Amino acid sequence: xxxxxxxxxxxxxxxxxxxxxxxxxxxxxxxxxxxxxxxxxxxxxxxxxxxxxxxxxxxxxxxxxxxxxxxxxxxxxxxxxxxxxx
Amino acid sequence: xxxxxxxxxxxxxxxxxxxxxxxxxxxxxxxxxxxxxxxxxxxxxxxxxxxxxxxxxxxxxxxxxxxxxxxxxxxxxxxxxxxxxxxxxxxxxxxxxxxxxxxxxxxxxxxxxxxxxxxxxxxxxxxxxxxxxxxxxxxxxxxxxxxxxxxxxxxxxxxxxxxxxxxxxxxxxxxxxxxxxxxxxxxxxxxxxxxxxxxxxxxxxxxxxxxxxxxxxxxxxxxxxxxxxxxxxxxxxxxxxxxxxxxxxxxxxxxxxxxxxxxxxxxxxxxxxxxxxxxxxxxxxxxxxxxxxxxxxxxxxxxxxxxxxxxxxxx
Numbered sequence: 001x002x003x004x005x006x007x008x009x010x011x012x013x014x015x016x017x018x019x020x021x022x023x024x025x026x027x028x029x030x031x032x033x034x035x036x037x038x039x040x041x042x043x044x045x046x047x048x049x050x051x052x053x054x055x056x057x058x059x060x061x062x063x064x065x066x067x068x069x070x071x072x073x074x075x076x077x078x079x080x081x082x083x084x085x086x
Numbered sequence: 087x088x089x090x091x092x093x094x095x096x097x098x099x100x101x102x103x104x105x106x107x108x109x110x111x112x113x114x115x116x117x118x119x120x121x122x123x124x125x126x127x128x129x130x131x132x133x134x135x136x137x138x139x140x141x142x143x144x145x146x147x148x149x150x151x152x153x154x155x156x157x158x159x160x161x162x163x164x165x166x167x168x169x170x171x172x173x174x175x176x177x178x179x180x181x182x183x184x185x186x187x188x189x190x191x192x193x194x195x196x197x198x199x200x201x202x203x204x205x206x207x208x209x210x211x212x213x214x215x216x217x218x219x220x221x222x223x224x225x226x227x228x229x230x231x232x233x234x235x236x237x238x239x240x241x242x243x244x245x246x247x248x249x250x251x252x253x254x255x256x257x258x259x260x261x262x263x264x265x266x267x268x269x270x271x272x273x274x275x276x277x278x279x280x281x282x283x284x285x286x287x288x289x290x291x292x293x294x295x296x297x298x299x300x301x302x303x304x305x306x307x308x309x310x311x312x313x314x315x316x317x318x319x320x321x322x323x324x325x326x327x328x329x330x331x332x333x334x335x336x337x338x339x340x341x342x343x344x345x346x347x348x349x350x351x352x353x354x355x356x357x358x359x360x361x362x363x364x365x366x367x368x369x370x371x372x373x374x375x376x377x378x379x380x381x382x383x384x385x386x387x388x389x390x391x392x393x394x395x396x397x398x399x400x401x
Contacts, residue, residue, distance in 0.1 A: 010380070013380065013383065014383065017383065017384070017387040020387070020391070021387065021390055021391060021394065024391055024394045024395065025394050029188065029218060029219060029258075029398075029399040030258045030260075031258060031259070031260030032258060032259055032260065034395055037391075038391060041384075041387060041391075045384050049380070052377075052380075062103070062110060065110050066104075066110060066113070066381075069110060069113035069114060069117060070113065070381055070384060070385075072117050073113065073116055073117050073120065073355075074384065074388060076117060076120045076121055076124055077120065077348045077351070077352065077388060079124055080120065080123065080124050080127075080344045080347065080348055081344060081345055081348050081392060081395065083124065083127065083128065083131075083340075083344060084131075084261065084340040084341040084344055085260040085261045085262075085341070086259070086260060086261075
């Protein structure tokens with residue numbers, strides 16, 4: 001049951017990233033929408049990481065910190081990418 | 087510190103730590119470095135906009151050259167640059183900024199050929215290709231060639247002349263470079279009228295912001311026009327003088343530069359996480375860290391997303 005949960009959790013993350021990329025590619029040339037998609041992916045990643053490891057019962061602060069830091073790096077990279085357009 | 091522990095897992099790191107280059111401490115440093123970079127470019131853009139600016143490497147001369155190169159490569163006769171069509175293209179681009187639309191037809195129903203006829207260019211055939219957010223002229227023409235409908239327009243044997251405009255402005259609240267390419271074949275004989283003269287530089291900045299209306303239509307391939315218009319002989323400009331047009335005075339193209347920084351940094355991070363994950367997997371190390379494969383997936387997402395937003399759109 002636990003393994004099923006973990007696999008589902010991974011699929012869910014892959015699905016989210018795939019849909020975000022598809023939206024970026026097919027739906028919009030609007031920079032504001034692109035910015036929102038980018039930022040939401042980073043925020044989702046942090047939430048997913050924390051939630052996933054809580055479910056796995058591995059609430060280690062090093063692990064949580066890793067997701068938060070990578071998510072924050074994603075946010076700052078997003079700001080750098082979109083900064084010239086606004 | 088063991089050198090090995092920089093890149094891959096070493097027993098001295100324990101079970102809870104990653105190699106030094108992707109450790110939590112390293113990630114904090116990367117974050118602070120990127121934050122500093124972001125603050126620096128923000129201050130530079132505000133204090134010295136002439137150094138960092140929104141810019142592209144698209145110009146009319148190279149667009150014209152690339153267009154004719156594509157036609158000649160396909161065995162189609164080249165087109166000549168026409169100033170009336172270029173003015174019509176420029177007006178179309180400015181209209182798109184003014185009324186904030188990305189379409190062949192304006193929200194009020196103005197068609198591409200309305201701009202052409204507005205310049206008293208009496209045509210038999212006319213067509214339009216649009217592009218936005220590209221950074222090079224070759225990129226624009228290559229994208230048009232990759233799209234069957236735009237390719238048909240670009241290589242259409244019925245067109246004798248072309249007009250081009252590259253205009254910077256604000257679309258949907260963001261800095262955008264629009265490229266408008268208008269094809270036409272005048273009703274009159276072309277041989278009678280040639281007027282080699284200075285070629286107008288069709289670049290401008292438009293800052294109007296209005297209603298956000300979006301409509302997408304198929305490119306106009308050709309259009310017969312039978313209504314009477316005031317005839318005026320078209321001016322044909324031979325491209326026998328070099329044109330070098332860039333639409334900015336900025337020293338550094340900030341859009342390209344920042345995207346490159348992000349891309350290279352993300353690739354570096356991806357490689358570091360992949361090396362660690364492969365090493366751990368190959369050596370069957372037991373570790374209590376986050377999922378390396380998930381981090382790799384996230385970094386891959388960033389890389390692909392940057393590549394997507396780097397590529398412009400055509401219509």
